[in-house]
Amino acid sequence: MSWGKRGDMIVHSADPLNAETALAALGENELTGVDAFYVRNHGPVPRLRPDLWRLRVDGLVDRPLELSLAGLRDGFCRHEVVAALQCAGNRRADLLAVRQIPGELPWGAGAAGNARWTGVRLADVLAEAGIKPGAGHVAFLGADLAAQASPPQPFGGSVPLAKALCPEVLLAWAMNGRPLTPVHGAPVRVVVPGYIGARSVKWVEQITVQAGPSDNYFQATAYRLLPPQADPDAAGPGDGISLGPFAVNASILVPGEHARVPAGAVAVSGYALAGDGRSVARVDVSADGGRSWRQACLSPEVSPWSWRVWRVTLELPPGPTEVTARAWDSSASVQPEDPAQLWNPKGYANNAWARLGFTVAGQP
Numbered sequence: 001m002s003w004g005k006r007g008d009m010i011v012h013s014a015d016p017l018n019a020e021t022a023l024a025a026l027g028e029n030e031l032t033g034v035d036a037f038y039v040r041n042h043g044p045v046p047r048l049r050p051d052l053w054r055l056r057v058d059g060l061v062d063r064p065l066e067l068s069l070a071g072l073r074d075g076f077c078r079h080e081v082v083a084a085l086q087c088a089g090n091r092r093a094d095l096l097a098v099r100q101i102p103g104e105l106p107w108g109a110g111a112a113g114n115a116r117w118t119g120v121r122l123a124d125v126l127a128e129a130g131i132k133p134g135a136g137h138v139a140f141l142g143a144d145l146a147a148q149a150s151p152p153q154p155f156g157g158s159v160p161l162a163k164a165l166c167p168e169v170l171l172a173w174a175m176n177g178r179p180l181t182p183v184h185g186a187p188v189r190v191v192v193p194g195y196i197g198a199r200s201v202k203w204v205e206q207i208t209v210q211a212g213p214s215d216n217y218f219q220a221t222a223y224r225l226l227p228p229q230a231d232p233d234a235a236g237p238g239d240g241i242s243l244g245p246f247a248v249n250a251s252i253l254v255p256g257e258h259a260r261v262p263a264g265a266v267a268v269s270g271y272a273l274a275g276d277g278r279s280v281a282r283v284d285v286s287a288d289g290g291r292s293w294r295q296a297c298l299s300p301e302v303s304p305w306s307w308r309v310w311r312v313t314l315e316l317p318p319g320p321t322e323v324t325a326r327a328w329d330s331s332a333s334v335q336p337e338d339p340a341q342l343w344n345p346k347g348y349a350n351n352a353w354a355r356l357g358f359t360v361a362g363q364p
């Protein structure tokens with residue numbers, strides 16, 4: 001089955017479907033097309049009937065809710081947010097080049113995308129339910145069964161209550177103006193801008209307000225940053241650092257890897273994204289391995305949660321070239337240089353400098 005995706009997707013696994021956007025396709029538009037947007041699944045894609053779908057809101061609430069799709073759409077104000085999603089495993093391939101990471105997918109820089117999401121604010125739904133004292137986190141549960149979890153369980157996760165109440169966090173039914181497709185979580189998914197993709201739970205059916213974080217496998221055990229020497233197979237609930245907000249990151253999309261470009265002015269571009277509560281402040285590009293840097297132009301900020309496309313034109317001598325890029329965020333944090341310093345046993349959260357090798361043709 002094609003799942004509505006373009007033929008140039010890089011498929012890392014067919015079952016469950018895991019596919020990333022080809023970098024050339026990511027560079028085409030500031031908003032990633034639904035047919036090009038990466039897919040990250042941990043189990044079979046559930047086919048939910050929109051008319052039968054219900055969302056339960058329970059836990060530390062005054063009034064537990066059970067909402068239909070119509071009840072969600074008509075009962076609350078509609079909002080749109082342009083926001084990037086980024087998998088915690090985005091750019092793992094550069095960590096794999098440092099040392100092997102058994103059992104994890106070799107994502108390049110295409111496990112991220114930028115889309116316009118339409119839905120209602122999670123905060124509005126929680127206000128309708130009424131939050132009781134003692135609430136600290138909001139947990140989401142999907143309808144898919146993930147066999148890789150131990151024990152097998154639906155995919156879930158949680159965010160702190162303070163984030164859940166932020167206006168950018170949506171229960172979304174549309175992506176780029178069209179109803180969500182099955183692979184992206186139809187009929188409704190959570191969208192948590194600025195957090196790792198895993199918290200944007202697809203096919204969401206249950207939202208629980210609770211004191212602590214979710215004990216779901218994908219919150220308590222997976223998606224945690226372990227120290228380099230740890231054995232990931234021995235890691236249990238609570239080990240390592242829980243991943244939530246992501247750090248500033250960037251990638252080079254144009255010209256493509258191993259491309260051959262004519263001599264003269266070479267257009268170089270890519271994306272940069274900042275995590276929760278921060279914005280992209282500057283992108284530097286180097287053609288000499290980081291000894292000197294030029295500042296790239298940034299696309300206008302369409303939303304604090306959108307990624308920024310950056311562009312620069314470089315005069316490059318003929319021959320093989322490696323271009324490097326690094327982004328800074330509004331807290332003056334910058335991407336670290338070396339992926340070797342970031343290596344971790346599950347290969348998460350690589351935000352080392354982006355590098356792209358290509359060849360500049362000689363004079364005719």
Ligand SMILES: Nc1nc2c(c(=O)[nH]1)N[C@H]1C(S)=C(S)[C@@H](COP(=O)(O)O)O[C@H]1N2
Binds near residue numbers: 042141142143197203
């Ligand atoms: N129910 C459910 N939600 C999920 C997942 C999943 O496997 N099941 N994968 C998560 C991960 S790890 C990521 S990165 C994003 C990917 O969203 P996308 O497939 O729409 O790009 O969905 C998240 N939400």
Ligand SMILES: [Mo]
Binds near residue numbers: 089196
């Ligand atoms: Mo992910």
